[in-house]
Amino acid sequence: MIVENQVVAPRVLRIAINAPLCSPLEYLPPPNLSPECIPAGARVRVPVGRREAIGVVIEHAEQPSVAVSALRAVRELLDPQPLLDPALMRLLKWTSDYYHHPLGEVIASALPPALRQGRPAQALIEQWRATAAGREALTAAAQPRSARQRELLALIAAAPEGIDADRLAAQWPRWREAARTLRLRGWIERLERHAEVALPQPRIGSPAPAPLLSEAQQLAVTRIEAGAAKFAAWVLQGATGSGKTEVYLQCALRTLARGRGVLLLVPEIGLTPQLVQRCRERLDVPVAVLHSGLSDAERLAAWRACRQGLARVLLGTRSAVFAPVAQLGLIVVDEEHDSSYKQYDGGCRYSARDLALVRARQLAIPVLLGSATPSFETLHNLQAARYQGLVLPRRNDQAPAPRLALVDLRSHTLHLGLATPVIDAMRRHLAAAGQVLVFINRRGYAPTLLCTACGWIAPCPACDARLTVHRAAGQLRCHHCGRLEPLPTRCRRCGHEVKPVGQGTERIEESLRELCAAHALVRLDRDTAAGPGGSEAIVDSVLSGEARILVGTQMITKGHHFPGVSLVVVLNADQGLFSTDFRAAERLAQTIVQVAGRAGRERLQGEVLIQTEYPEHPLLQSLLSGGYERFAAVALAERAAAQWPPFARLAVLRASARSVDGALKFLSAARQCAPSTAAVRLLGPVASAMARRAERYHAQLLIESAERGPLHRLLDQWLPQVQTLARAGRVRYALDVDPIDIQ
Ligand code: ADP
Ligand code: ZN
Numbered sequence: 001m002i003v004e005n006q007v008v009a010p011r012v013l014r015i016a017i018n019a020p021l022c023s024p025l026e027y028l029p030p031p032n033l034s035p036e037c038i039p040a041g042a043r044v045r046v047p048v049g050r051r052e053a054i055g056v057v058i059e060h061a062e063q064p065s066v067a068v069s070a071l072r073a074v075r076e077l078l079d080p081q082p083l084l085d086p087a088l089m090r091l092l093k094w095t096s097d098y099y100h101h102p103l104g105e106v107i108a109s110a111l112p113p114a115l116r117q118g119r120p121a122q123a124l125i126e127q128w129r130a131t132a133a134g135r136e137a138l139t140a141a142a143q144p145r146s147a148r149q150r151e152l153l154a155l156i157a158a159a160p161e162g163i164d165a166d167r168l169a170a171q172w173p174r175w176r177e178a179a180r181t182l183r184l185r186g187w188i189e190r191l192e193r194h195a196e197v198a199l200p201q202p203r204i205g206s207p208a209p210a211p212l213l214s215e216a217q218q219l220a221v222t223r224i225e226a227g228a229a230k231f232a233a234w235v236l237q238g239a240t241g242s243g244k245t246e247v248y249l250q251c252a253l254r255t256l257a258r259g260r261g262v263l264l265l266v267p268e269i270g271l272t273p274q275l276v277q278r279c280r281e282r283l284d285v286p287v288a289v290l291h292s293g294l295s296d297a298e299r300l301a302a303w304r305a306c307r308q309g310l311a312r313v314l315l316g317t318r319s320a321v322f323a324p325v326a327q328l329g330l331i332v333v334d335e336e337h338d339s340s341y342k343q344y345d346g347g348c349r350y351s352a353r354d355l356a357l358v359r360a361r362q363l364a365i366p367v368l369l370g371s372a373t374p375s376f377e378t379l380h381n382l383q384a385a386r387y388q389g390l391v392l393p394r395r396n397d398q399a400p401a402p403r404l405a406l407v408d409l410r411s412h413t414l415h416l417g418l419a420t421p422v423i424d425a426m427r428r429h430l431a432a433a434g435q436v437l438v439f440i441n442r443r444g445y446a447p448t449l450l451c452t453a454c455g456w457i458a459p460c461p462a463c464d465a466r467l468t469v470h471r472a473a474g475q476l477r478c479h480h481c482g483r484l485e486p487l488p489t490r491c492r493r494c495g496h497e498v499k500p501v502g503q504g505t506e507r508i509e510e511s512l513r514e515l516c517a518a519h520a521l522v523r524l525d526r527d528t529a530a531g532p533g534g535s536e537a538i539v540d541s542v543l544s545g546e547a548r549i550l551v552g553t554q555m556i557t558k559g560h561h562f563p564g565v566s567l568v569v570v571l572n573a574d575q576g577l578f579s580t581d582f583r584a585a586e587r588l589a590q591t592i593v594q595v596a597g598r599a600g601r602e603r604l605q606g607e608v609l610i611q612t613e614y615p616e617h618p619l620l621q622s623l624l625s626g627g628y629e630r631f632a633a634v635a636l637a638e639r640a641a642a643q644w645p646p647f648a649r650l651a652v653l654r655a656s657a658r659s660v661d662g663a664l665k666f667l668s669a670a671r672q673c674a675p676s677t678a679a680v681r682l683l684g685p686v687a688s689a690m691a692r693r694a695e696r697y698h699a700q701l702l703i704e705s706a707e708r709g710p711l712h713r714l715l716d717q718w719l720p721q722v723q724t725l726a727r728a729g730r731v732r733y734a735l736d737v738d739p740i741d742i743q
């Protein structure tokens with residue numbers, strides 16, 4: 001048989017749009033363009049039903065899957081050059097396959113909003129120029145009739161190369177009206193020129209000098225650099241302050257010297273101005289920043305700067321893992337255990353940490369995971385020799401590790417939420433000029449509003465949850481659905497007086513103002529961070545030493561270094577000890593170690609006090625006797641015995657409906673139609689720990705397997721049927737591969 005080796009021009013374009021579709025849509029090229037002019041990775045405008053959508057070309061196909069006559073044509077090509085290069089397309093495709101999420105939605109979430117909406121990939125500047133006819137008109141009899149038009153034409157004609165629309169706008173408030181008439185008469189024309197992307201901030205001066213690396217730091221840098229030409233996953237383990245960031249910076253400098261770019265990922269709250277400044281001072285190149293707090297214009301500028309290679313280093317949070325850093329040569333994931341790397345509310349539920357590894361492997365470059373408390377997944381991969389470990393001991397000039405101690409709540413009475421030994425310790429440290437950090441992972445005044453006469457507790461009408469008392473704001477708030485109510489003074493059921501029960505940051509602040517009245521105090525939680533000056537002002541007042549006590553939530557455990565803090569108090573650790581979620585213990589231990597790491601960084605030996613009703617709990621005991629290492633060894637053995645991740649692969653199918661029954665029935669039906677295989681177990685469905693949230697009922701079905709392959713094969717076969725079922729039952733559902741909580 002003769003195989004004809006003839007190149008057939010591709011006739012069909014497969015295009016992904018931002019919609020929940022299983023596969024890309026097929027289109028013909030626009031009438032005026034041959035398909036070769038429309039590269040994969042370029043954006044196009046396409047008709048979808050009666051509206052229009054922006055899509056990205058995935059590939060060319062020779063044969064459509066339906067009759068050619070049924071296909072519609074692309075309306076417009078937005079990017080003559082691919083917006084997304086083949087390497088990024090490969091990463092996005094991998095993400096879509098692995099998380100079983102529509103490719104079009106994955107791509108959309110990876111792009112800055114402005115590009116998603118069709119804005120140009122390169123910054124364009126609008127300009128206006130007078131035509132030959134226009135210049136003639138100025139002198140001839142055919143002059144514009146209105147004085148305004150005449151003046152505008154003269155102004156534009158005075159700049160033979162053209163004048164920026166911005167400048168016109170600055171001089172002429174309503175210039176566009178006059179311009180419209182001039183343009184209609186053919187006297188002026190609109191131009192566009194490419195602009196250099198304005199980087200958020202140019203670098204000033206020469207790079208700041210680096211400290212002399214310790215032996216361990218030097219070894220880490222040398223080993224990473226020696227393997228820089230291929231994929232390698234490095235785990236850099238070291239307490240807060242041991243010098244991990246210094247290693248990142250040195251590796252980044254070496255990568256830059258080889259002409260390659262650097263991507264540095266940090267947790268959402270870890271991206272502090274101090275870190276940005278440190279990178280800008282130390283690296284002799286422009287550094288771009290990408291995070292959720294930026295405006296659309298700023299994000300677009302950062303993205304463009306990376307893509308054009310103007311910014312050589314990108315510092316960013318979760319979604320920056322998809323950013324087009326030119327010539328990427330190194331990825332760093334700081335605080336790799338942090339749960340904010342996982343997208344968990346809506347959209348594709350990816351882990352940026354895991355995708356950093358995928359991207360590094362695809363590009364054959366090193367990836368560096370840093371943490372004082374590595375995740376169990378990472379520890380497991382270290383043990384299996386898939387990753388290589390590097391350890392930084394405490395630095396010589398660093399204070400010794402803080403001492404951890406438990407305060408038994410059963411043998412001490414609480415005074416305003418604090419046990420006597422805790423109050424004594426605080427006074428002692430404050431008297432010795434130390435600063436005190438009080439961690440309580442609950443914002444608001446109190447978690448419960450109770451009627452002592454009839455036992456009524458203020459409930460959220462939309463959730464299986466209590467409303468939190470926010471006393472300063474005079475409100476009850478639901479932390480799950482956002483509901484707000486005025487704070488009542490009397491019971492809704494019997495009219496008796498009500499009182500707040502339990503502690504939140506706001507109430508601890510009040511207690512401490514009474515107990516330690518002489519010392520300035522600040523509070524850092526989501527509520528105060530939204531105030532004037534934001535979290536920066538609060539952090540600054542601790543750093544300057546002006547504030548002596550800092551009360552806060554999780555927000556204080558990340559990114560900030562407080563050299564003057566000598567005592568850390570952990571108030572409600574017990575919450576994490578008895579959770580139904582298998583990851584709760586890991587998270588609690590990480591939080592305690594991370595918050596402890598904020599203490600005694602310089603002069604003083606730090607002290608950490610943990611208030612608990614369960615001082616003999618094995619988790620707390622292992623943490624106290626052997627630190628995170630010991631705790632992790634014990635807890636990992638438990639995970640292995642129970643066959644939980646990282647010793648198994650997990651996905652969870654979550655559903656919500658107007659009734660518990662609706663959600664459970666849907667999941668039962670889904671379970672019934674799942675292909676049966678011995679390699680994969682289905683567990684459930686069960687109602688979620690807090691089943692009712694925002695008027696909807698939530699339930700879940702666990703999918704578990706010892707290996708990744710069978711799990712994904714099952715999902716591939718099964719999900720189309722799940723989608724059909726959901727449509728019929730009007731149920732919302734979402735699949736979460738590698739979930740970080742399964743409550
Ligand atoms: P980590 O990232 O592990 O928290 P950093 O790299 O931020 O630690 O280091 C903590 C502090 O110690 C910083 O002020 C840093 O400049 C300093 N430092 C780090 N390495 C050295 C070193 N080899 N010599 C002197 N100072 C160092
Ligand atoms: Zn009552």
Ligand code: ZN
Nearest residue numbers: 460463478481
């Ligand atoms: Zn609610």
